[in-house]
Amino acid sequence: MIHSDKNTNEEDYWYANETCEIYTGEKFPCQEIYFKKNTDIPLRTAEVVRRGWDLFHVTTYYKVISIGKLDEKLFKRIPETWAYTCTDLMLQTSYNPSIVAIDLNKSAPVQVWLKSPPHRINGNDTVAIEWRPANYSKCNDCLTWTPKRFIFNLNNFQEAQTLLITRVKDGDGIYMVSIFYGGGFDTVDPDCCWFAVN
Numbered sequence: 781m782i783h784s785d786k787n788t789n790e791e792d793y794w795y796a797n798e799t800c801e802i803y804t805g806e807k808f809p810c811q812e813i814y815f816k817k818n819t820d821i822p823l824r825t826a827e828v829v830r831r832g833w834d835l836f837h838v839t840t841y842y843k844v845i846s847i848g849k850l851d852e853k854l855f856k857r858i859p860e861t862w863a864y865t866c867t868d869l870m871l872q873t874s875y876n877p878s879i880v881a882i883d884l885n886k887s888a889p890v891q892v893w894l895k896s897p898p899h900r901i902n903g904n905d906t907v908a909i910e911w912r913p914a915n916y917s918k919c920n921d922c923l924t925w926t927p928k929r930f931i932f933n934l935n936n937f938q939e940a941q942t943l944l945i946t947r948v949k950d951g952d953g954i955y956m957v958s959i960f961y962g963g964g965f966d967t968v969d970p971d972c973c974w975f976a977v978n
Contacts (some may be wrong), residue, residue, distance in 0.1 A: 781813070790817050800828035802835045821847065829895070830874065870896040871968050873909065873958050875975040876940070882923075882947040882977055890975055891940040894932050898963025905934045907963030911943070911956045914974060919951025923977060932963070945977060952978060 784793040795809035802808065812826040826839040846854060876891040898907040909930045913920040924946045932941075945956075954977040957970035 781811070788817075791815060791823060792817055800835065802828060802837050806837070808837045830878075868896070868899070868964060871898075871960075871963075871965050872896075873973040877975070879976045879978065880945065882945060884947050884950055887944050887946040890943045890945055892930060892943050893940045894937040897934050897937045898932060898965060900934070901962070901964060905963060907932050907965045908961040909965075910959045910961075912959060912970075914955040914957045914971065917955050918953035919949065922947060922949040922951040922954055923956070924948055925956075947977070954978075 781794040782797055784795060786793065792815045794813045794815070796811040798810045799807045800810040808826070808828055810828050814823045814825070815821060816823055821844055822842050824839055824841045826837060828835050829838050830836075872895045874893050874895050880888050880890055882888045892909070894907070898905050909932065910928060911925060913923070926944050926946075930941045930943070955974045956977065958968075958973040959970055960966055960968055
């Protein structure tokens, strides 16, 4: 992140040195964060996110409810099983490309990373990801892939890892879905995190 020299009297602005283009053709820093001037209190973040087939520039505003030592009453309502019953819609994978064409006996790389960090549960922030053809795929034995498993954690969740896909049999309509282990991702529906091979 780069600290901007175009800060206002009320905010400090940081932005990623990488730019992303949204569906309208506009370009933005891929991630931005605004802090209250000379503090580490976040005011809002903005990032380019994928929703369906399009990329959008989305801003999230924050309401700070406590500064300093946290008040325990804020956490009394949180059940101890929160990590297993939580529905965090940001727990997803990103793929580049999300649709890849591979000829018979050829291979192609797919970059994989997480949209948000895994949850730390009982001191462990690790999530393992494996893949399988979706139940609605027309061919379940057309592809092989390596490696069979990726490991992500709080330190590397945004770093792209490369999945090498090889077509070993002709067939169309192949959708590869993610299977998650740990990091709060266990409850994520595999059908929300897929890429297609044509």
